[in-house]
């Protein structure tokens with residue numbers, strides 16, 4: 418290879434390296450890790466960077482911090498993974514991802530070219546945001562809401578508009594549409610992470626009809642199966658400017674197996690292709706396919722998780738804690754003190770709860786775990802709340818800020 422080709426190859430590699438370093442994709446696990454480290458007591462080992470996953474937990478830790486599903490993959494999914502693992506020396510030569518696409522298309526009245534399969538929905542969330550936002554096309558999100566899209570919009574150099582939720586903790590679609598006449602993407606997470614609250618289909622339809630020209634509405638349905646909310650996949654089938662995200666990390670219990678979808682008109686999905694698409698793990702596609710084909714999975718798990726959640730709500734209400742009733746596998750509690758201090762105190766009891774959001778620094782998110790997890794949560798939370806707030810220095814300058822709409 419001659420010197421000039423070598424130099425240009427090196428500079429290409431350098432550029433590629435810079436681009437990769439500047440474009441981290443964040444998942445719920447990264448946010449959970451960052452929260453765990455930022456809540457760690459002073460003097461502990463410095464945190465690993467949140468963009469590298471090196472999460473380890475103490476023996477017996479209760480993990481209700483990342484909206485995972487303790488039920489894990491269903492039996493049929495585990496069997497499918499076991500049966501296909503020996504073929505893992507090759508890429509997807511038997512078309513597992515194509516079979517999955519066919520199943521999802523058939524079940525939802527969609528054409529197959531409207532479905533793109535990824536290893537989870539974090540990638541399509543990131544790529545859709547990069548594709549539709551820029552320094553001249555803004556990103557509009559509810560506040561609080563899931564942060565990964567906003568992180569991607571920062572990379573785009575987009576104007577970010579954070580719009581407070583309504584008094585029922587729905588997305589305020591009118592305010593969102595009004596927030597930025599040059600918006601490129603309006604992000605609606607339904608049910609919302611972290612509040613677990615719903616935005617009506619009528620409101621989403623209103624946003625779709627009234628959004629700025631050229632913008633899309635990105636509806637993140639990561640938690641849709643846990644709620645009574647209807648999906649908006651029919652808006653995709655009707656060729657609206659809508660992209661829907663789905664993941665197998667929640668009701669299907671496959672966060673560590675990885676599978677998700679971006680669902681949208683082919684011309685919209687085409688814009689995501691610029692960011693590449695990794696090969697799917699055949700285990701993820703095969704497990705997702707059989708999960709979709711199990712008619713009992715969603716109703717059974719929705720009930721199991723809903724029952725544990727409602728039992729926890731009864732306990733919270735009985736103990737006069739303020740919480741937002743949610744329809745998801747997570748909910749928020751107003752601790753009436755700096756939320757990070759509560760997270761730290763809970764960690765000391767080996768119970769890892771979720772993070773706070775800047776808009777509500779006193780409010781912590783808790784994931785619905787197993788009955789045993791929630792029993793341990795109740796004991797630890799009561800002990801923490803019965804203790805006076807620990808350190809004034811931990812208190813945020815925003816305090817006191819809790820739920821604006823709960824008495």
Ligand SMILES: Cc1ncc(COP(=O)(O)O)c(C=O)c1O
Pocket residue numbers: 444445483484536537538539540542563606610637639663664665666672676677
């Ligand atoms: C609202 C929302 N969207 C997308 C994701 C991404 O999940 P995954 O990449 O595991 O599919 C999450 C993860 O928790 C989430 O909460």
